[in-house]
Amino acid sequence: MMQKKSWALILSVALLLGYGIWFHSRVPVQDADWKEKYAVTPEVTLHGDTLHINGIRDFRFDSDGQVVQARYLNRTYTLSKLKGLWFGLSHFGGDGLAHAFASFEFSDGTFLAVSIEARLRKEQNRYNPLAGAFRNYTKMVVLGTEQDVIGSRAFSAQExxxxxxxxxxALQGQALLLNFLRRADILSRTPDFYNTLTDNCLTGLLAESGRYTELHDWLDYRLLLPGYSHEVLYEHGLIGQGESLEQIQAQARVNPDIAPDTDNYSQKIRSAPSL
Incomplete structure (x- = not known):
């Protein structure tokens, strides 16, 4: 009996060592046959107060997530004109399944959406959360228009x-935006892995905000399931001005019937009642 237990222990240790070697031998890549929407990484240039970004994604998608219009924009922003920051949640399933993103509002009425995502290859049909825990996806910072990042989810996918x-x-918002842009620039040169548990759409936002340690608690399931993360932000005073969480959520709902190419799209999704 003791001999069987010894062999079982040896086998278990060998399997763990083999897994550890395999896990750490995986290397993120920059050059691959990426899905169309992940093919181009943004280029960021900062001169004093002026930001210039090449490769801002402005795609349109059908209800199945297929690209129907592929377009990239080059835009210039004045950092000191940043006036607001928005935290976005797109719920794609029950039990807290959601994608978190940020959007930066400038005084001229323009918005820049920032979304940390798993960069999929063409043969990877869709993101798999389990596979995402085992170094199967490279991380990408998508810089896009709200028509792309929000419209693809609210209107096309009806999430x-x-x-x-x-x-x-405003200074905190500027610092956060610069952190995201630096991260996007670093990833364009030095790829890294996306991880469902430790380095995902939500934890990436928290890490760049500098409040990761304050907000993150491994025992709090709401930060492992981004669909509940707004509750944590509310408890820490990051959203809301005295209203109940239910009132805040009702006011935050994006109207799914507003098409991305509607004039003044960003303003209308924030003012039109959701149905």
Whole structure:
């Protein structure tokens, strides 16, 4: 009996060692046959107060997530004109399954959406959360228009999308945006892995905000399931001005009937009642 237990222990240790070697031998790549919407990484240039970004994604998608219009924009932003930050949640399933993203609002009425995503290859049909825990996806910072990042989810996929205005100063928003842009620039040169548990759409946002340690708690399931993360932000005073969480959520709902190419899209999804 003791001999059997010894062999079982040896086998278990060998399997763990083999898994560890396999896991750490996997290397993220920059050059691959990427899906069309992940083929181009943004290029960021900063000169004083001026940001210039090449490769802002402005795609349109059908209800199946297929690309029907592929377009990239080159835009210039003035950092000091940043006036607001929005936290977005797109719920694609029950039990807290959601995608988290951020959107930066400038005083001229323009918005820049930032979304940390798993960069899929053409042979990878869709994101698999389990596979995402085992170094199967490279990480990408998508810089896009709201028509792309929000419209693809709220209008095309008909996912419930919520936009919560974040309480904070303009300087804090500027610092966060710069952190995201630096991360996008680093990933364009030095790829890294996306991880469902430790480095995902939500934890990436928290890490760049500098409040990861304050907000993150491994025992709090709401940060492992982004669909509940707005509750944590509410408890820490990052969203809301005295209203109940239910009131805030009702006000944050994006109207799914507003098409991405509607004039003044960003303003209308924040003012039109959701149905």
């Amino acid at each position: 419930p999308v919520f936009l919560y205005p974040i309480n904070g100063s």
